[in-house]
Amino acid sequence: MKLTGRKIYKGEATGEALVTKDSISFYGGVDPETGVVVEKGHELEGISINEKILVFPSGKGSTVGSYVIYQMAMTGKGPKALVLNDCEAIVAVGTIISEIPCVDQIDVSKIETGMKLYVDGTNGVVEII
Amino acid sequence: MELTREEQDMAAGKYGKATQTAMDILITLGEIYGAEKLIDITSVQIAGVSYANLNEPGLSWLENMAQDGKVRVFTTLNPAGMDLEEWRKLAISEEFAENQQRVIEAFGRLGVITTCSCTPYLYGNLPAYGQHISWSESSAVCYANSVLGAKTNREGGPSALSAALVGKTPEYGFHLEENRQPELTVEVKCEVKDTYRFGALGKVLGDRFGKKITYITGIPKASVEELKSFCASYATYGGVALFHMKDITPNRVNKVPDTVETVTEEDMKKALGDLDDETEIDFISLGCPHASLKELEYIAKKLEGKSINPKKEVWITTARPTKQIADRMGFTKLIEDSGAKIAADTCCVVAPIKGRFHGLASDSAKMCYYGSGRNKFAVKLMSMDECLEEALS
Numbered sequence: 001m002k003l004t005g006r007k008i009y010k011g012e013a014t015g016e017a018l019v020t021k022d023s024i025s026f027y028g029g030v031d032p033e034t035g036v037v038v039e040k041g042h043e044l045e046g047i048s049i050n051e052k053i054l055v056f057p058s059g060k061g062s063t064v065g066s067y068v069i070y071q072m073a074m075t076g077k078g079p080k081a082l083v084l085n086d087c088e089a090i091v092a093v094g095t096i097i098s099e100i101p102c103v104d105q106i107d108v109s110k111i112e113t114g115m116k117l118y119v120d121g122t123n124g125v126v127e128i129i
Numbered sequence: 130m131e132l133t134r135e136e137q138d139m140a141a142g143k144y145g146k147a148t149q150t151a152m153d154i155l156i157t158l159g160e161i162y163g164a165e166k167l168i169d170i171t172s173v174q175i176a177g178v179s180y181a182n183l184n185e186p187g188l189s190w191l192e193n194m195a196q197d198g199k200v201r202v203f204t205t206l207n208p209a210g211m212d213l214e215e216w217r218k219l220a221i222s223e224e225f226a227e228n229q230q231r232v233i234e235a236f237g238r239l240g241v242i243t244t245c246s247c248t249p250y251l252y253g254n255l256p257a258y259g260q261h262i263s264w265s266e267s268s269a270v271c272y273a274n275s276v277l278g279a280k281t282n283r284e285g286g287p288s289a290l291s292a293a294l295v296g297k298t299p300e301y302g303f304h305l306e307e308n309r310q311p312e313l314t315v316e317v318k319c320e321v322k323d324t325y326r327f328g329a330l331g332k333v334l335g336d337r338f339g340k341k342i343t344y345i346t347g348i349p350k351a352s353v354e355e356l357k358s359f360c361a362s363y364a365t366y367g368g369v370a371l372f373h374m375k376d377i378t379p380n381r382v383n384k385v386p387d388t389v390e391t392v393t394e395e396d397m398k399k400a401l402g403d404l405d406d407e408t409e410i411d412f413i414s415l416g417c418p419h420a421s422l423k424e425l426e427y428i429a430k431k432l433e434g435k436s437i438n439p440k441k442e443v444w445i446t447t448a449r450p451t452k453q454i455a456d457r458m459g460f461t462k463l464i465e466d467s468g469a470k471i472a473a474d475t476c477c478v479v480a481p482i483k484g485r486f487h488g489l490a491s492d493s494a495k496m497c498y499y500g501s502g503r504n505k506f507a508v509k510l511m512s513m514d515e516c517l518e519e520a521l522s
Contacts, residue, residue: 008157032184063265063285064182071186089158093287096154097190 003106005083007124008092011101013081014129017115018052019108020044025061026068026094035077053117054079055108059091069094081119083108083126130159130299131166139295147198151291158288159299167297168261168304172203174249175241175293176265177286179210179479180228187286188232194290195238201296205244205254206236207266208419208446208476213245219444219472225481241293245474246448248357248419250277258379261304263292267368268361268418268495274371276356278379280304283370303370311373313338314386317347319394324358325512327351328494329400331359333392335367336400344385346375347392357418362494401510404497408488408507413469413520414477414500415513416446417493422454425471428517429460432467437520442486443469446476469520478503490519 020043024030029039035050050072059065069091072078082095087104095102101121111117111128118127132140140156142149155167177183183191210229211221221229233243246252247266256262256279264270265284273279282302284292292298302308315338321330334343351359351374363369373382415428428445437443445464447455452473455461461471472480477491478499489500490509497508511519 008161027182032186063283064177066285066287067177067183067187067190070190071184074186074189087161089161089288090285092157092161093154093285096157097150097287 001110001128003110003126003128005103005105005124005126007121008087008102008104009095009100010122011099012121013053013101013119015051015053015080015117017055017111017113017117018044018047018049019055019111019113021057023058023060024056026059026065026090027062029061030068030072032068032071033075033077035072049079050077052079053081053083053119055083055111057085057108059088061090063090065090066094066097069100070098073098073100081121083111083117083119130156130164136167145197147194147196148294150194151198151294154288154291155295155297155299159301162299162301164299164301166300167295168300169296170202170263170292170298171260172205172254172256172262173200173289173293174205174207174254174264174266174269175236175286175289176207178207178232178236178245180225180232181210181481182479183232188228188235191232191235194294195235198239198294200240200293202293203254204241204293205246205249205252206241207245208247208479209233209245209474210480211475212472213474218470219480221481239290244448246419247476248421248448251419251421252448252450261298263289263298265289267364268357270370271360271364271372272357274303275360275373275378275380283368309371309380310342310383311344311386312341314344314346314389316389316391317345318391319397321348322355323512324354325492325494325510326397327355327359328362328492328510329397329404330392331362332366332400332403332494333396335363335365335369338367338390340368340370342371342373344373344375344382348374348377351377354421354424358493361418365495365498404494404508404510406488406507406509408509410488410490410509410519411441412486412489412506413441413443413516414446414489414491414493414496415444415516417476417478417491417496419476420445420447420451422451424513425451425455425460425464426458427513429455429463431514431517432469433463435467435521437468438522439468441520443520444472444477445469446472449473490516492516
């Protein structure tokens with residue numbers, strides 16, 4: 001199945017989906033040294049986003065979050081790609097400076113954790129394979 | 130977005146790698162928010178300076194940008210994680226100091242003026258009414274839009290730096306007149322004076338109305354110090370970038386909103402009560418946002434000839450130029466002879482002080498928010514006089 005959305009940042013990635021219905025604050029909500037979600041009560045608390053294609057509704061919280069995404073990417077602890085309903089500035093800037101493929105305006109309810117995804121950031125397409 | 134030939138060349142990398150990355154960021158943001166073009170800006174304020182927040186990756190990104198990047202407009206900088214000259218008196222580690230200096234050097238290479246203050250409008254970066262600017266630092270964004278009548282969105286560190294490197298910002302949000310009109314009238318039915326009560330009012334409004342643009346009535350007068358405290362708090366609790374205050378702020382209001390809400394003394398008491406933990410105070414923080422010259426003079430006179438309790442630490446954070454004039458006027462000596470410390474270039478929101486103290490008193494509602502959230506302190510919001518009495522007792 002092919003889902004068409006909007007390009008946020010170019011590039012391609014193939015990997016396993018990690019899906020949450022909760023928004024993510026990268027600053028304070030994710031441990032940049034491990035890639036594990038640490039926000040109390042978050043659906044993904046204790047789970048690593050490293051090497052996953054992270055599928056979530058939106059970003060939230062401090063603008064320092066952009067640097068956290070960058071830090072994870074530089075140390076190899078980051079996700080392979082990001083797929084969102086609605087990408088706001090913090091996440092967008094984070095993916096641009098980190099060069100992580102990112103697509104938004106995707107109906108994320110069609111994707112389940114564990115599905116294999118192909119993300120084509122350049123054309124704004126997410127394929128369930 | 131429609132780009133000029135020069136902008137297309139910047140995006141294609143003809144002006145270097147840093148400018149290309151900057152254009153990438155601006156174009157993406159412009160497309161997300163539906164901007165039709167980029168517009169010229171007259172100044173930039175960059176946040177994200179403390180090494181405690183940037184860490185090594187943030188610093189290495191800045192150093193990369195500094196390889197071939199230079200700002201194209203007047204650009205000033207937010208507070209760092211320490212006093213750049215007297216960091217030892219604040220018990221900052223050698224390692225942190227070294228890394229913080231690398232951050233400042235990277236900004237210097239980028240052509241950023243390293244003012245290290247959250248109140249750029251007091252230190253030479255004062256936009257005129259109606260000018261388009263690109264600022265980060267939420268309190269300064271709120272002050273510039275609302276009190277000065279300049280026009281800026283709430284930028285993050287990288288997007289503000291990008292705007293500085295290109296000299297432009299995408300035209301959306303608060304740059305457009307139609308997005309600057311009030312949505313809600315708020316009648317303040319109680320007396321509001323002093324920085325701490327203006328901060329409490331910011332919390333009341335931010336908690337209740339979030340980002341809605343308010344038209345506030347019932348405030349007969351407000352000083353610069355009270356307004357900077359209010360802006361800091363309102364932006365912290367509500368994420369607010371713009372408000373209107375009857376007879377005080379200069380922006381044009383086409384129509385006073387029909388929907389009316391009220392703020393009473395009860396609301397103020399509740400906000401003050403939320404920031405009144407049971408605790409022994411061991412840390413008093415004044416100067417959030419950065420203390421003005423008037424505030425330093427006031428504090429110096431209050432502390433003259435007195436000694437603060439040696440078990441308590443008092444930091445008065447301010448900008449370097451204010452500190453230099455305070456030195457000349459003898460205010461610094463009066464303050465430091467009492468045992469209190471003036472910390473320039475830095476602020477208690479971004480300094481690495483987690484775990485060093487337990488109970489914080491401040492006249493700033495913003496400081497209380499970050500004191501309890503980021504640093505896990507118990508907090509008490511008090512007037513400046515009460516903070517100084519607490520320090521002396």
